[in-house]
Amino acid sequence: MENTTEKKHNxxxxxxxxxxxxGLAVWALMVLFPFYWMILTSVKSYSEYNSExxxxxxxxxxxxxxxLDAFSTxxxxxxxxxxxxxxxxxxxxxxxxxxxxxxGFARLSFPGKxxxxxxxxxxxxxxxxxxxxxxFVTITNLxxxxxxxxxxxxxxxxxxxxxxLKENFEQVPDALYYAAKVDGxxxxxxxxxxxxxxxxxxxxxxGILKVIECWNSYIWPRLITDEEAYFLVSNGIQEIRExxxxxxxxxxxxxxxxxxxxxLLVLFIAFREKIxxxxxxxxxxx
Amino acid sequence: xEKNQYKGWLYLLPAAVFLAAFLVYPLIDxxxxxxxxGYNFASQxxxxxxLYNFSYVLHDPYFLQALKNTFIMVVITVxxxxxxxxxISVGLSSIKPLRKLFQTIYFLPYVTNTLAVGxxxxxxxxxxxxSDGLVNLLINAFGGESVDFIDGPHAAKxxxxxxxxxxxxxxxxxxxxxxxxxxxxPNYYNAARVDGTSPFRIFYKITLPMIxxxxxxLIITGFIGAFKEYSNAVALFGTDLNAxxxxxxxxxxxxxxxxxxxxxPSYASAAAIILFMIVLTITYLNLTISKxxxxx
Numbered sequence: 150m151e152n153t154t155e156k157k158h159n160x161x162x163x164x165x166x167x168x169x170x171x172g173l174a175v176w177a178l179m180v181l182f183p184f185y186w187m188i189l190t191s192v193k194s195y196s197e198y199n200s201e202x203x204x205x206x207x208x209x210x211x212x213x214x215x216x217l218d219a220f221s222t223x224x225x226x227x228x229x230x231x232x233x234x235x236x237x238x239x240x241x242x243x244x245x246x247x248x249x250x251x252x253g254f255a256r257l258s259f260p261g262k263x264x265x266x267x268x269x270x271x272x273x274x275x276x277x278x279x280x281x282x283x284x285f286v287t288i289t290n291l292x293x294x295x296x297x298x299x300x301x302x303x304x305x306x307x308x309x310x311x312x313x314l315k316e317n318f319e320q321v322p323d324a325l326y327y328a329a330k331v332d333g334x335x336x337x338x339x340x341x342x343x344x345x346x347x348x349x350x351x352x353x354x355x356g357i358l359k360v361i362e363c364w365n366s367y368i369w370p371r372l373i374t375d376e377e378a379y380f381l382v383s384n385g386i387q388e389i390r391e392x393x394x395x396x397x398x399x400x401x402x403x404x405x406x407x408x409x410x411x412x413l414l415v416l417f418i419a420f421r422e423k424i425x426x427x428x429x430x431x432x433x434x435x
Numbered sequence: 436x437e438k439n440q441y442k443g444w445l446y447l448l449p450a451a452v453f454l455a456a457f458l459v460y461p462l463i464d465x466x467x468x469x470x471x472x473g474y475n476f477a478s479q480x481x482x483x484x485x486l487y488n489f490s491y492v493l494h495d496p497y498f499l500q501a502l503k504n505t506f507i508m509v510v511i512t513v514x515x516x517x518x519x520x521x522x523i524s525v526g527l528s529s530i531k532p533l534r535k536l537f538q539t540i541y542f543l544p545y546v547t548n549t550l551a552v553g554x555x556x557x558x559x560x561x562x563x564x565x566s567d568g569l570v571n572l573l574i575n576a577f578g579g580e581s582v583d584f585i586d587g588p589h590a591a592k593x594x595x596x597x598x599x600x601x602x603x604x605x606x607x608x609x610x611x612x613x614x615x616x617x618x619x620x621p622n623y624y625n626a627a628r629v630d631g632t633s634p635f636r637i638f639y640k641i642t643l644p645m646i647x648x649x650x651x652x653l654i655i656t657g658f659i660g661a662f663k664e665y666s667n668a669v670a671l672f673g674t675d676l677n678a679x680x681x682x683x684x685x686x687x688x689x690x691x692x693x694x695x696x697x698x699x700p701s702y703a704s705a706a707a708i709i710l711f712m713i714v715l716t717i718t719y720l721n722l723t724i725s726k727x728x729x730x731x
Binding site: 406 | 451464465519522523527530533538540546556558572602634665666673674685703708710
């Protein structure tokens, strides 16, 4: 008797497990399939792709020609370089500005600090859509359209990262600060020599999240650049779609998509744990 | 000590300057713009002060279309994506082998450029002269008729749109829900198991209440995000969203500001403020409901 219930229990558990794995595999397939399709299409030749009414799930004669086309027919290299410059400078500036502010909030005491911090937090609620209109006007009036400063400056600050860093800085024991003070270390030197090395994991996380944000940013770059020389990858791919290879050269388009996607995927593989932990602490998307 | 006081402010100065210039000032300015009736870049003039901009926007068929589209996207994608994410996360938490692998795969859409991958979706769904596209061939295989999902009927376009939005927003939800589920105190489960509670009951009586704060957080941010939908629509249907009848509220704001139909920051501001009011109202309702149903 006991044996049969045990068995029954086991069977239903097995069935449940099978259903679970099937369901999970289905979603994994849904996620991976577009990636597979873009890589597959990107190595098919133009004529091969267009001759297949029913597309094959493999490429008969894989070719790298589309990748060459992607770099030679459209300025994909330029888009990538622009995005790299934009991402590096914006992230670096953000880290400097946010670190200084977070340090000010976490370690130094001055009158009005709490009030200012509350005001900072309130700024987190402001949706980007409301402020982008005036920023567009400001940058236009400063004649900074189609320039890197115009792209970068409004993208630098992010209240949330200041908050995240401040929380982390506050965990560093006070004793270290007083010890450093006794030794005559200046505040800035303490920040650089003690605080930042201790909080390096958080700084890296914040930096990576900003890099992802920059690499994928579309709305602001689209508003502020209409010269191709300053397009970032998101605008670039839109430009390629609308005027690039001619609408029908899908394989070359997919090659461009692969090239644009690869840097972040590499970053993700390298910093998987950090990125996922960082996003669950402070990411917002969707 | 005296010197230190100024020093503190000095550290905040760069951040404060940036925030004042690109966040606080614009926030005030957007309300000013919204009251300057019919202001445009070309003439640099408005014809009065008042609420005309709001009335113009609310009577603009393009805005109404965008409003309708946005609401459809919100109503479809928020419950579906949250529900599926919950199912997946529960499944993910119940297995050991392959869990890491699945988690990694599920996270991939988060680190992709959505404009770029949108093109892949377009290729999969688009009907061209050469091929009906993979999805249509699948539909044919099951005896259905080909539909043009990218340039065809509105419902078909909306279907792809919602599918893509869900694809894009899933990683964040799955990540947060799995970590919420894994942080539930295992003692509750052990106690339930001793009592012989069924798995469904365990989920309903233990897991769900324990993760309800995360769930509500995701619903609230999900609503906010879905109301601001824009770039995914561009990814699928191109920049001329009005022509594709797939514009969203945010898309309308940017179209008013810039591009062929642009140059009207006053109308753009009015539309942005209307959007903000909608989001505020929905968030308020969500918070009220969540206070009633969150269990701790």
